[in-house]
Amino acid sequence: MGLLRPLRLYPPISSSPASAIPLGVFSPNPPPISRSTVGSLSAFPSSSFGHRSFILGRRELSLGTVVKMAAQPPGPVQKSEDEWRAVLSPEQFRILRMKGTEYPGTGEYDKFFEEGVYNCAGCGTPLYRSTTKFNSGCGWPAFYEGLPGAINLNPDPDGRRTEITCAACGGHLGHVFKGEGFPTPTNERHCVNSISLKFLPASSSPSQ
Template identity: 65%
Template structure:
């Protein structure tokens, strides 16, 4: 499936599948993280140290989530972004209020968490800490 542009983001939750259908299209690790709200290993993800120009999309449904221009090196061990493509993610507060869970607005796949007020010198003072396995990357020069 081709990656969607921000303007082509379907209505929230419009890309629903049963677990068996997800298992057929996702790797076991992608299923564990995207569907069961797991976390990939710190510092081991494919995109943690990648800073090439392009777009990061949901590994579950292909929705464009983040532009590389919002990615920064937070030192946390996971890909970090200071903002998402408008309308691409949902944020849900977790108990305790320290962080917000982030999910794909289209397929509800678990992406990671947002932390606010950590003092990073970014325009939003937010860190979207995203599991690499939840993402696919398309370089700026590739056809999507």
């Protein structure tokens, strides 16, 4: 006679009295768990960390951690991906819409200090005045502040940096860094891709 194996404390496989086995009774051949039983297992509620898992007996099948980010309100300029591809160059699309980065020291406005206004290359919204631009030596155009309401700040998913985007169209501009010690009024450095910008000289601005 073989050794009796203890019955595992799973929920009853069926509600039928014939197949229900009282707890504490030993069975030499416990019935297998059917696919219908596995499919009927429900998810436990999400925890405060967004973690959701399914429990099968005493084994936890983790489905990973869900990172919840606050959704940014859409700006007034909204286009489909195909519409953006039609109006942007491939490199503009890569940076503005796919959040890419140009190589340091290669941008048109890295060492450019003419008087005027820097607009969004995607939608034309004014973003920075030339009077807020400074030479940081980082290899990208640097500004110590944007025009009021023109820039959105969004924490990167990894939590290490803060992304800056055009408030009107959501185009990726670069990142903002604080507390680096530059002698500027805000002690901020808006590190912006040149290709995300379009400079408008002061001489072409409408007279006040």
